[in-house]
Amino acid sequence: MTIDRRQVLLGGAGTIAASAFPFCQASAQAGGGKLESTLVIRSTGGVFEAALKKNFFDPFTKATGVKVVPVAASYGDMMAKATAMQTSGNVEWDIISPQYYELSKLSHLVEDLGDCAAMPNVASQGIPRACGGHGVLYLTGGQVLAFDPRAFKDRKPKTWADFWDVKTFPGSRALPNTGSPWANLIASLIADGVPADKLFPLDLDRAFAKFDAIKPHVSVWWKTGAQSQQVMRQGDAVMSLMWSGTAYATKKAGVPLDWSWTDAVADFGAWAILKNAPHPNAARAFIDFYMGNPENHAAFSREMGYSTSNKKGQALLTEEEKAELGAKPEIVEQIIIPDADWLEKNRAMALERWNRWLSA
Numbered sequence: 001m002t003i004d005r006r007q008v009l010l011g012g013a014g015t016i017a018a019s020a021f022p023f024c025q026a027s028a029q030a031g032g033g034k035l036e037s038t039l040v041i042r043s044t045g046g047v048f049e050a051a052l053k054k055n056f057f058d059p060f061t062k063a064t065g066v067k068v069v070p071v072a073a074s075y076g077d078m079m080a081k082a083t084a085m086q087t088s089g090n091v092e093w094d095i096i097s098p099q100y101y102e103l104s105k106l107s108h109l110v111e112d113l114g115d116c117a118a119m120p121n122v123a124s125q126g127i128p129r130a131c132g133g134h135g136v137l138y139l140t141g142g143q144v145l146a147f148d149p150r151a152f153k154d155r156k157p158k159t160w161a162d163f164w165d166v167k168t169f170p171g172s173r174a175l176p177n178t179g180s181p182w183a184n185l186i187a188s189l190i191a192d193g194v195p196a197d198k199l200f201p202l203d204l205d206r207a208f209a210k211f212d213a214i215k216p217h218v219s220v221w222w223k224t225g226a227q228s229q230q231v232m233r234q235g236d237a238v239m240s241l242m243w244s245g246t247a248y249a250t251k252k253a254g255v256p257l258d259w260s261w262t263d264a265v266a267d268f269g270a271w272a273i274l275k276n277a278p279h280p281n282a283a284r285a286f287i288d289f290y291m292g293n294p295e296n297h298a299a300f301s302r303e304m305g306y307s308t309s310n311k312k313g314q315a316l317l318t319e320e321e322k323a324e325l326g327a328k329p330e331i332v333e334q335i336i337i338p339d340a341d342w343l344e345k346n347r348a349m350a351l352e353r354w355n356r357w358l359s360a
Helices: 005-009 020-030 046-064 075-088 100-105 120-125 160-164 182-191 204-217 225-234 244-252 280-290 294-304 311-315 319-325 340-359
Strands: 038-043 067-072 136-147 173-176 218-222 239-243 258-273
Touching: 038 046, 038 280, 046 067, 046 225, 046 244, 046 280, 046 294, 100 258, 100 340, 120 280, 136 160, 136 244, 136 280, 160 182, 160 204, 173 182, 173 225, 182 204, 182 239, 182 258, 182 340, 204 218, 204 340, 218 225, 225 239, 225 244, 239 244, 244 258, 244 294, 244 319, 258 280, 294 311, 294 319
Parallel strands: 038 067, 173 218, 173 239
Antiparallel strands: 136 239, 136 258
8 A cells, every 4th residue: 555644644624524413323323233332442551541531432432332441452462462363263352553554464354444435434534545445544643762851951862863872862762662663673774874765675684783782772672652651751761762642641741851753653553443353333333433523633632642533633733733743744754654565574574583682
């Protein structure tokens, strides 16, 4: 699937095609049948899950009576467990949240939603290309270089080369170990001078050689967004690769934190329904429900630091808010989108090498 970053992230504001009441009615119809009483959705836990619960899960339950059960899992654990459930024939989850750019490579794992015609709010209220065939875009952000501004009085770090430069920017670092090392590998190659448009196929030898230089300075390999927040809150590191929304929420909670969007790696979350999901009607109804109610989208964005895929919700944000959320054209244009074809072919090999290097 070819993704137009500007179309996906900067879909213009449009009119809402349904009022609040028809919106709820359409959501029930989107299930394609009687709604089940329960819906199981993979989440990341912590404040992110709490914001989803307040703005989307609880309102969905109120509108439909369907109880939403969030299950926290890292990205790597999510993909591994979803695959294992399919292999065993015992699927316990309904909705997972893979990266949007990976959807076309997950046809073995998730339902084909086609043009999302069964979910009318996706077409009427979603930004352009919100329907990705095997899933629906629900938020946009990036994996950014976050730092404690108090540690750098004269010059602030901006690039991945700065992250690796421990002489000019001294202090401990933190990096993710979530079972999805692509942002780490991309950052290391960018730091080593590889142009963004020449990253793929990833030169793993070069990437790991660069990592050898920074490894002694990494104090924490965090596994969850909540842990990355704790690292910066406690001062365990002065710099970390973080999800932009997590960085935003950390700053909003009063922790001194800034971040750079330079060569950020795409964090485009999608809702996707697992094949053989136990509650498929409720899953479709929820995705359709999610795409409505722009006020909740704007509230979620302001709370969590992610732009969402509701076009009217985006329009409710100020220009200053869009800049902080990374939804400005000058930011969007330089977000790095990993090559899904390369990931599909090399995922297992690269992940095995990453784990081996990390444990050495």
